[in-house]
Every structure is written in C-alpha cells, then in structure tokens.
Amino acid sequence: MKHSLSAAILVVLLAASGHAADGHDVHHAAAAVAEASLSEGTVKKVDKTKGIVTLAHGPLLNLAMDPMTMAFAVKDPAWLLxxxxxNRIRFFADMVKGRLVVMRWEPLP
Known part of the structure; x- marks a missing residue:
C-alpha cells in the first residue's frame, strides 16, 4: 500500500512539473506578439492630471484597431513627464481592465 501511495504521489508531482513548463512557451509567444504589434504614433496631448496621453496612431494589430486619434492610459505615469x-513614438498598447493602456514605448526620431 505504501508503494502504491508513493507511486501515485510521484505521478502527480511529475505531471504538475511538466504542466508548469508548458506555460513557459506561452510567455515567449506573447512577447513575440507584443514585439510584432508595436505601433507608431504622434503625441497630440498629454493630460498629467487625468493620467492619459492622446495619440494619433497607426493600426493596433493586436487589438484589431484601425488608425485613429484617441486617448490612452499609461502603465507608468512618469512617462507623461x-x-x-x-513627439513621435513607437508603442505597444493593450486592454487592461477595460481601458486601453500604453504598456511600453520607445522614442522615434
């Protein structure tokens, strides 16, 4: 009986560790999608009080959005400074809790 219980516990632990490793590839895939989904935009307005930036942007491929001008929240309010x-930027935006948020960015010349 002890051997059966030990074997069962071993099987469960091995299955769980294999399961944890499976999810690791998803992070790499998500990073690749984010990199491919960088959009270019021009800063139209910065509202430090509301914590938003208005951007005229190209297509947001990851969100299936056409080019337009719209306001975004920002992951880091220090960016507004x-x-x-x-300013022209390349950025990645995503939907977070029902709001469009600039998650990362880099300046364009």
Missing part, C-alpha cells in the same frame, strides 16, 4: 505634443 517625458512626452510633449508632436
């Missing part, structure tokens, strides 16, 4: 009207 770096942006000025007319």
């Amino acid at each position: 770096q942006w000025k009207q007319g």
Whole structure:
C-alpha cells in the first residue's frame, strides 16, 4: 500500500512539473506578439492630471484597431513627464481592465 501511495504521489508531482513548463512557451509567444504589434504614433496631448496621453496612431494589430486619434492610459505615469505634443513614438498598447493602456514605448526620431 505504501508503494502504491508513493507511486501515485510521484505521478502527480511529475505531471504538475511538466504542466508548469508548458506555460513557459506561452510567455515567449506573447512577447513575440507584443514585439510584432508595436505601433507608431504622434503625441497630440498629454493630460498629467487625468493620467492619459492622446495619440494619433497607426493600426493596433493586436487589438484589431484601425488608425485613429484617441486617448490612452499609461502603465507608468512618469512617462507623461517625458512626452510633449508632436513627439513621435513607437508603442505597444493593450486592454487592461477595460481601458486601453500604453504598456511600453520607445522614442522615434
């Protein structure tokens, strides 16, 4: 009986560790999608009080959105101090709790 119980526990632990490793590939795939989904935009307005930036942007492929001008929340409010009207950026936006959020960005020349 002890051997059966030990074997059963071993099987469960091995299955769980294999399961944990499976999810690791998903993170790499998500990062690849994020990289491929960078969009370009121009800062139209920065509202530090509301914590939003208005961008005229190209297509947001990961969100299936056409080019338009719209407001985004930002992952890091300190970014709002770096942006000025007319700045061009490349960025990744995603839907977070029902809001469009700039998750990362880099300046464009």
